[in-house]
Amino acid sequence: MSALRVCVAAIRREGRFFLQRRDPLAARFPALWELPGGKAEPGETPEAALRRELQEELGWAPERVAPLATVAHDYGAFRVELQVFLCEGPGTLHAPLAWGWFTPGEMARLPMPEANRGLPETLACAPR
Numbered sequence: 001m002s003a004l005r006v007c008v009a010a011i012r013r014e015g016r017f018f019l020q021r022r023d024p025l026a027a028r029f030p031a032l033w034e035l036p037g038g039k040a041e042p043g044e045t046p047e048a049a050l051r052r053e054l055q056e057e058l059g060w061a062p063e064r065v066a067p068l069a070t071v072a073h074d075y076g077a078f079r080v081e082l083q084v085f086l087c088e089g090p091g092t093l094h095a096p097l098a099w100g101w102f103t104p105g106e107m108a109r110l111p112m113p114e115a116n117r118g119l120p121e122t123l124a125c126a127p128r
């Protein structure tokens with residue numbers, strides 16, 4: 001089975017990262033904390049998919065975007081390949097669900113999808 005290509009943003013401000021909580025009524029991963037982003041459409045580059053998702057989800061455009069890590073995970077029913085981009089820039093993020101800014105240490109104690117398990121460590125080591 002081919003993996004879903006999911007492009008996600010590690011938005012960083014003053015050493016903290018933005019996470020939003022999935023809808024408690026979502027069919028998959030209800031109420032878990034995740035990085036904003038989503039699936040790339042056919043023919044779309046990962047960075048273009050990320051920018052589109054950030055605009056759609058948060059009404060926000062990053063000033064700087066850099067590839068940070070790729071994480072593959074098999075959920076059994078489907079596989080994901082998370083492409084994580086470090087994103088920075090000013091401006092308000094208009095998040096419709098619960099959200100917050102977390103240090104990697106705080107993030108490690110939040111309930112997140114299994115694919116995200118190694119992310120706090122990766123984010124703690126992200127280039128300044």
Ligand SMILES: Nc1nc2c([nH]c(=O)n2[C@H]2C[C@H](O)[C@@H](COP(=O)(O)OP(=O)(O)OP(=O)(O)O)O2)c(=O)[nH]1
Nearest residue numbers: 006008027028034035036037038039080113115116
């Ligand atoms: N946005 C995001 N998705 C993640 C993360 N970790 C993780 O396993 N995923 C999974 C959840 C989803 O199955 C998929 C992202 O798809 P999506 O954003 O386009 O769709 P979705 O969550 O609204 O809906 P779905 O999968 O339930 O159809 O990747 C993460 O940190 N951020």
